[in-house]
Amino acid sequence: MSLFNELGLRQEIVNALTDLGYEKPTPIQQQAIPQIINASNDLKAFAQTGTGKTAAFSLPILEKLDLESKATQAIILSPTRELAIQIGKNIEDFCKYMKRVNVVTVYGGANIDEQIRGLKRGAQIVVGTPGRTVDLIKRKQLKLKDIKWVVLDEADEMLNMGFKDDLDQILEVTPKEKQTLLFSATFPREVDAIAKNYMTKPVEISAGKKNAGADKVSHEYYLVSEKNRYPTLKRLADVNPNIYAIVFCRTRRETKSVAANLIDDGYNADALHGDLSQAQRDIVMEKFRAKHLQILVATDVAARGLDVDDLTHVINYKLPDQAENYTHRSGRTGRAGKEGISIAIITNREKNSLRPIESKIGKKFIAQQVPGGKEICEKQLFKLIEKVKDVEVNEDQINPYLEGIYAQLKDIEHDELIKRFVSIEFNQFLSYYQGAEDLNGDDSRERRTRSTDENFTRFYINLGKMDGLNPARLIGLINENLKKSDVEIGQIEILKSFSFFEIDKAFAEQAVEAFQHAEFEGRSVIVEVTTKPKGGGGRRSGKKRSFGGGDRNSGGGGRERRSGSGGYKGKSSSGGGYKGGKKSGGFSGAKRSGKR
CATH class of the missing domain: 3.40.50.300 (P-loop containing nucleotide triphosphate hydrolases)
Known part of the structure; x- marks a missing residue:
């Protein structure tokens, strides 16, 4: 029974x-x-x-x-x-x-x-x-x-x-x-x-501990500078020739950029995002499920419902805002008793973000070194040899050509023939990774204050930690009042009694109207367009347009203090990405452009 x-x-x-x-x-x-x-x-x-x-x-x-x-x-x-x-x-x-x-x-x-x-x-x-x-x-x-x-x-x-x-x-x-x-x-x-x-x-x-990570998933991180984030992703793909992975990004623009770069560099990749029609989404997902794609680039929401077995890796190109979302991401690998790897590519300023995630999943992240050129070339070489060993020979199809082939190769010795054969596909890797620099470590002198992206409008809101506000609840409040789930959300800073957030400047005027009578748990909300002062301190500057109800003084003050939680990067609720791929070959034929 x-x-x-x-x-x-x-x-x-x-x-x-x-x-x-x-x-x-x-x-x-x-x-x-x-x-x-x-x-x-x-x-x-x-x-x-x-x-x-x-x-x-x-x-x-x-x-x-x-x-x-x-x-x-x-x-x-x-x-x-x-x-x-x-x-x-x-x-x-x-x-x-x-x-x-x-x-x-x-x-x-x-x-x-x-x-x-x-x-x-x-x-x-x-x-x-x-x-x-x-x-x-x-x-x-x-x-x-x-x-x-x-x-x-x-x-x-x-x-x-x-x-x-x-x-x-x-x-x-x-x-x-x-x-x-x-x-x-x-x-x-x-x-x-x-x-x-x-x-x-x-x-x-x-079933198991709440918020815990899957037992068969190992969690790793690579510490690099911001400029080396994408080159690190490429090396992780190259050192794992059999990779079958989802790369998670935080915003539509980021998803579009990463997907476009991977495709342009010849990787067998595509993107999943909210701007695609349902038919286009279905095509991308079916290609990925059938393993016609090796890498899918997506945001958290766009990847929900993508039920795929046998993922070898989940790669966090950027860590999510909430530790719970990391659990969702990493849980997509290591299924059905199989082993999986969840990777985070981080900079120095993101290192502290690992701690709350470790607390949620009950596991420690293991620091790893970005692979160098020698290691990558070795992995690719033996992958090629494995391919040759496993290839199925169709005797009926190839026999008519063998006499001519033997005649062409008769003057080349056995060992030399193997070297030449391997070099046909392998030379590109040797050339690309010759003298490859060490990508490990974040020794850049990045400013600790974060400048506002020119594509975003920055807002002040009179709610903070003491009101129970966190990035997820703020994102929900924005989406709820705008009646949209496809607005790009930039940086979020949650302070004690007030906060700051950025949204796509194309929606700034709509936000002004949407928050006219907004409330949060019975409290009137005040939101003002503002700008980040140079140096990260001082009063809110620039022209301000106030919207929302309530007492202006309830906002808790006018200084952009850096106490409390510091900065967060907001996520897009609907995903985003690159429409369609123009190349489909595997990694062995990839064009190796960009930083090594």
Whole structure:
């Protein structure tokens, strides 16, 4: 008997799981499935990415679904369309032997009329992003009065992206008597707020330590100067010829730059970002899943829902703002009992950012040396030899040419022939890395104060640490008031009683309007356009436009002090990147431009 039978699942579901290769339940499934089937309590469940959370909440819902009714009985909310699509596809696979089950996935960037037609045909399970779900509710096309289950998947990320109002609107139209299920890989304070507002005496289960890193993942860092960050990334790719990795960046511009540079340098890479159409995104993800790409460059949100096995590396081109996001990133490698490596490329001023991450994952980062030219050439050489050993010879195709080939090579001795053969592809690496400089260490004299990017407008806000503000909550506040999730957010500085943030200057005027009557936990918000004074101190200078309500003096003062938390770099909520790739060859044929 299948172990899934023992959890109380019907045979049709078990048969589908067998077809999919599910042999035994994961720890989170062992706990969550019987809990949801046998009890009506709300549930908070915590497990790392890649441990089967989707099956943990969807299988018991399928088990208890009323197949005689076409009414929507379950609404599953996720922060991104990629994750929503993945969840919807998984549920369809799980119920393929169950008759009369309809699953509809709704998300922005796709034809809403087609989604409406799917709902009209009857959908017992709806998977959706918050924005499109609210849109369909307002159009009276999605009716949630018969809902029995609400699933909040990656709820902390939905709050970070500014979807709090959307969640409120959705939950307001669901019945009071329902089962709310919260599944997450991390446990920040924001999850407690969700549980308090949306759940009633929830049962809590956890597979492993909350926020802990995967057991099979090692965590490494490379300390370099800012100018050597990209050359270091190239060397890491070159020293790992079999690399299959996601490179995480923090902003759209950064993602675009890194992806474009990798592609121009001949690497088999592409980017995933919010500006691509859904069809384009699907193409990129399918290429990556099929391993037609070796490197995918993405932001945190753009990569959500990208369920890929066998990643060898996760590379943090820049560390994320929140330690919880590092857990999400690193959890994409080292899955299913396999080993993986999570790498952080850092400068001196970022070194302290490793400590809170180590506290979250319960592991120490190991300092590594950026590989030199000799090490890289050796790895590439033996990769080439391995390729030759494993190549399949098609006798029928090559035999007609062998006589001529032997005649051409008859005067070259065996050892010399091997040298010449290897040199055909290997000379470029020898040439490129000849005299390669040492990239290790950050000995640059970078200013400790951070200048404002000319593409950003800088704002002052009268909220700080004492108000419970942190980078994630500030990003959520910005997105929530702008009603957008694709605005580039630059530097963030959280101080004691006030803070500073930057947003794309193209949206500065919209921000002025958006924050006219903004509030944060009942407190009126004041935001002013400002500039960073030379030298990093002094009063806010430059022309100021004040917006928001409340007492101007509530902002806590007018000096840009450098006490408190120091500076953060804000993240773009929707990702960003480079549209399409123009080269597809592997690393052996790569053009080695730029710094070695």
